[in-house]
Amino acid sequence: MTRWTGLLTVMALGAGFMGCDDQKPPAKVTRAQVKRTGPATMEIIPVEGQLPYCMLFTMSEKGVIRQLTLTRENRSIRCDPGRPVANTSFRVPVQEGKVRVYIFFSDERVPAGSVAQQLYDLRDRERVTAMDLRLPGRIFVETLEFTPETGEPEATGVVVGAGGVVTSDGGTASDAGTNTLSVQPLAN
Secondary structure (H helix, E strand, O other): OHHHHHHHHHHHHHHHHHHOOOOOOOOOOOOEEEEEEEOOEEEEEEOOOOOOEEEEEEEEOOOOEEEOOOOOOOEOEEOOOOOOHHHOOEEOOHHHOOEEEEEEEEOOOOEHHHHHHHHHHOOOOOOOOHHHOOOOOOEEEEEEEEOOOOOOOOOOOEEEEOOEEEEOOOOOHHHHOOOOEEEOOOOO
């Protein structure tokens, strides 16, 4: 009987301490910043203390998903704090409207194809977190917004659909030579 009384006392004290926590939840950690470099162009700049690799995707109001950090290996790239990702500006098509910019930070180079597919599968969600993804290693997700304005020519890229990857000029993705990949919803 004494053992049960002791156990109940410990549980009651533990529950009392949990209910008395007046601390505020931790503030949201900012992992990157979006910097406007033109009416429809932006740079993504990681802040200090992030995991060393990243990849960028945008999802427009019209549902178009673009991979901005497309490499020959189709993996995440090295992202240095305080420097623009890929040392470049990215152009966002004005006609697609405001975009959500997804930055996936990782502790190892992650294959981008599986991230693109998972992001496409999660496209109806308001928020995507690292817990939503099936990826190796440690992953952090930062979501930013960018609204392009008129004044620059339209961006190009490749479209991914049921028939495979085809560029706007009819070539294949390996022939494209662009730094963007578009994933568009399939027409019914």
